[in-house]
Amino acid sequence: MTTTVSDLRLAAERLRNALADYESFLNGWQDANEPPSNDDYATPAERDTTMQEVTQESGAELANDVLDRYHVASDAVARYVQRVRGRTHSDWSEVVAATEPVRKATLAVHAAGYGTHPETGERDYLLPAELCPARRMSMNAGSWPVTFADRISQYRAVANRFGIEADVVYYPGSGHDVSPSVAFPEAEVTYVDVDVAAMDDLAAAGYAARWGDATNYSVAGGTDVIILRNSGLVEEAIVERNLRAGGWVLANDHLESAHHVAGMDRVELVGVVPDDWLGDTPRIETTDLDPPYNERGGKVSAQSGPTDRTGSPLDLHVFRERTRRGHAISNNKEPP
Numbered sequence: 175m176t177t178t179v180s181d182l183r184l185a186a187e188r189l190r191n192a193l194a195d196y197e198s199f200l201n202g203w204q205d206a207n208e209p210p211s212n213d214d215y216a217t218p219a220e221r222d223t224t225m226q227e228v229t230q231e232s233g234a235e236l237a238n239d240v241l242d243r244y245h246v247a248s249d250a251v252a253r254y255v256q257r258v259r260g261r262t263h264s265d266w267s268e269v270v271a272a273t274e275p276v277r278k279a280t281l282a283v284h285a286a287g288y289g290t291h292p293e294t295g296e297r298d299y300l301l302p303a304e305l306c307p308a309r310r311m312s313m314n315a316g317s318w319p320v321t322f323a324d325r326i327s328q329y330r331a332v333a334n335r336f337g338i339e340a341d342v343v344y345y346p347g348s349g350h351d352v353s354p355s356v357a358f359p360e361a362e363v364t365y366v367d368v369d370v371a372a373m374d375d376l377a378a379a380g381y382a383a384r385w386g387d388a389t390n391y392s393v394a395g396g397t398d399v400i401i402l403r404n405s406g407l408v409e410e411a412i413v414e415r416n417l418r419a420g421g422w423v424l425a426n427d428h429l430e431s432a433h434h435v436a437g438m439d440r441v442e443l444v445g446v447v448p449d450d451w452l453g454d455t456p457r458i459e460t461t462d463l464d465p466p467y468n469e470r471g472g473k474v475s476a477q478s479g480p481t482d483r484t485g486s487p488l489d490l491h492v493f494r495e496r497t498r499r500g501h502a503i504s505n506n507k508e509p510p
Contacts, residue, residue, distance in 0.1 A: 177253040185247040186275035192243045233305040266411040284368040329357035340398040346388030347405035402431040423493040432491040445492035
């Protein structure tokens with residue numbers, strides 16, 4: 175099915191309407207549960223149990239509607255972006271602009287039901303899980319900053335092998351993972367994610383974390399290394415917007431990030447760190463990275479990518495900006 179800009183706008187409008195209904199419920203819920211102010215002797219009336227159950231049920235129904243609309247809108251964006259990827263050259267600024275209404279609405283879903291607690295003043299989920307889209311959308315609700323030894327080893331091995339001295343590292347879609355801060359201790363690492371709770375946790379722990387839409391986020395001055403790990407984002411737009419001259423992109427292919435980056439003229443694949451490495455130091459493959467034969471398609475591919483290799487989707491692919499481009503990059507200015 176072909177998805178147009180009009181389809182994206184309609185999906186965004188329906189999602190915004192669902193969010194508006196949810197926000198009305200949330201305001202009523204908070205008012206009903208707000209303790210009496212400035213009256214030590216006031217005793218709140220007991221709430222009717224039946225009314226509580228009805229309110230809870232209606233809240234869950236609204237939350238479900240929001241999430242249903244969220245998935246429809248996200249699918250529309252994915253179809254639209256995939257359609258654009260079928261072209262030889264794409265103007266990713268146009269793609270970002272076309273999908274912005276949906277991405278703004280979906281960002282709001284990740285904040286729905288999350289905020290400043292009226293009693294404690296702390297940032298937290300404000301509603302039970304079944305009523306709180308933000309909690310249900312979070313991949314790591316209740317977590318704290320975490321590191322992964324295997325990822326740190328991979329990043330360090332890549333930096334040593336290719337002589338990468340990064341001043342700025344960008345990790346979009348990071349969740350609670352702060353492994354790059356350990357692997358690149360001298361670098362300024364920026365974390366951006368739609369998971370508002372995760373970004374609050376990282377910020378509270380002292381990391382440079384920003385709640386936001388990573389596809390549309392710009393790192394001031396650009397970045398030397400971009401890490402795309404299980405991101406599921408518009409990777410091409412992120413690379414075009416943020417990668418400094420001579421920069422590097424490290425991507426796995428769990429959600430086809432490496433495959434999407436490989437389709438860009440701006441970068442070239444120079445290494446792969448297999449996910450199944452043994453020992454203390456990961457091995458890095460630097461030859462036979464891009465065979466012309468696509469085993470999945472059974473025919474020669476005009477533009478092969480790292481997913482044509484036999485390997486794991488969790489392999490880490492190392493891309494470097496081309497120092498000499500074989501041809502000039504041209505942008506297709508026609509509307510996608």
